[in-house]
Amino acid sequence: MSTRRSVFRNETVLVPEFIPSDTPHRDEQAKALEMYFQGVVEHSERMSQNVLLSGPVGSGKTMLAKKFGSSLEKRAMLYGNRVKFFHVNCRIDRSLQAIFTKGLRFLGHGYPSRGFSFEELLQSFFEALNGDRIHLVIAFDEVDSLVSSDAASLYTITRLREISQDSQVLSSLLISKTLDYLKMVDLSTLSSLQWSSISLDPYSIHQLYDILCSRSQVAFNEGCIEDSSLELAAEIASAYGDARYALDLLYRAGRMADMAESPRVAPEFVRRAKASLPPSFRKDELAYLGRHQRLILVAISNLLKKGESTYVTIGEVEKSYDALCESLGIPPNHHTQLWSDVNELSRKGIIETQISGKGLRGRTTMIGLSMVSAEQLIDELRGMVADVRS
Numbered sequence: 001m002s003t004r005r006s007v008f009r010n011e012t013v014l015v016p017e018f019i020p021s022d023t024p025h026r027d028e029q030a031k032a033l034e035m036y037f038q039g040v041v042e043h044s045e046r047m048s049q050n051v052l053l054s055g056p057v058g059s060g061k062t063m064l065a066k067k068f069g070s071s072l073e074k075r076a077m078l079y080g081n082r083v084k085f086f087h088v089n090c091r092i093d094r095s096l097q098a099i100f101t102k103g104l105r106f107l108g109h110g111y112p113s114r115g116f117s118f119e120e121l122l123q124s125f126f127e128a129l130n131g132d133r134i135h136l137v138i139a140f141d142e143v144d145s146l147v148s149s150d151a152a153s154l155y156t157i158t159r160l161r162e163i164s165q166d167s168q169v170l171s172s173l174l175i176s177k178t179l180d181y182l183k184m185v186d187l188s189t190l191s192s193l194q195w196s197s198i199s200l201d202p203y204s205i206h207q208l209y210d211i212l213c214s215r216s217q218v219a220f221n222e223g224c225i226e227d228s229s230l231e232l233a234a235e236i237a238s239a240y241g242d243a244r245y246a247l248d249l250l251y252r253a254g255r256m257a258d259m260a261e262s263p264r265v266a267p268e269f270v271r272r273a274k275a276s277l278p279p280s281f282r283k284d285e286l287a288y289l290g291r292h293q294r295l296i297l298v299a300i301s302n303l304l305k306k307g308e309s310t311y312v313t314i315g316e317v318e319k320s321y322d323a324l325c326e327s328l329g330i331p332p333n334h335h336t337q338l339w340s341d342v343n344e345l346s347r348k349g350i351i352e353t354q355i356s357g358k359g360l361r362g363r364t365t366m367i368g369l370s371m372v373s374a375e376q377l378i379d380e381l382r383g384m385v386a387d388v389r390s
């Protein structure tokens, strides 16, 4: 067995969920967030706050929110107040019902997930907060997906203060890439949205470089990462201003260096990482897909892997998907639903669709994978096949 040392000292520092203690170029925004909630921290029973936090992919929204949340409780305790922070991702918990049910559990109060109305759920929620004398700050991450599936949810969120009546027990932080979702709601909701707002810019190449330096000091063993590799990763990711992509490049480059038994991460590994990980492909995107969307992706990948061509027809996909469902004992969705799932996958940039020209019988939709190889996609989905069955 090889006793060769890895380039990594601690690679977990590079995973997207890790919350770094040092966050270059976001101090000002972190301070703004704390300042907006200072009233709640000091007078949690009399004050509440609502803040909008927006910024493009990988600009540090989730990180800022979680960092803020982790110190909130302690800061409030200094004033003798009980403030808790509850972070939900609205792409996973897709309705207010699901969010408040989870919230109740978070507060240590059980609630049957079925058989009660939303009003009853809200009532139990406020009773729990009042009873325990807790002020809860809820971070609704990726809130646009909640609002797009149910525009009234934003209205409900803005009204929560009124529902809570005499004492203030709830504040919110709405996180999204853009503020476009506000346009989806009617004006009466907007007027009650006199919220404070923090907006993040995409990172510049220099900012990305600083972020990579800071994270790599902990992630890599001394002397194992070349400065020119950090510069290159920053340069590649600066096209998107996306820190997640920059960190992902570095992580993959490190893994590749280890696989090649190289003692250092040279820029060539960053280039290879770039080739293996096109920016629009995000692994965590797959985790949010519905069961049938994953099955469709497996069907497409299987077909593309077998065949010579870069595209397959929607008819072929449907057949392969039906067969896959049958082999797993899952009833397949009908044509219209399949269409809508294919469209959604295309909108998310996971697949590419085109209408065929002449040559094939009539016009048909052709489906390809623009950014990943079929093999890679099957690899990524393999771990999720268990979920596909559930």
Ligand SMILES: Nc1ncnc2c1ncn2[C@@H]1O[C@H](COP(=O)(O)OP(=O)(O)OP(=O)(O)O)[C@@H](O)[C@H]1O
Binding pocket: 014, 015, 016, 017, 018, 019, 020, 022, 023, 024, 025, 026, 055, 056, 057, 058, 059, 060, 061, 062, 063, 064, 177, 211, 215, 243, 244, 247
């Ligand atoms: N200033 C920073 N310093 C150190 N790491 C950072 C900084 N900004 C972002 N990161 C890291 O980059 C990654 C992406 O950040 P984050 O998840 O907060 O992005 P986001 O704005 O929520 O993106 P999305 O819209 O895709 O959810 C995380 O690993 C985060 O820790």
Ligand SMILES: [Mg+2]
Binding pocket: 061, 062, 063, 141
């Ligand atoms: Mg995020």
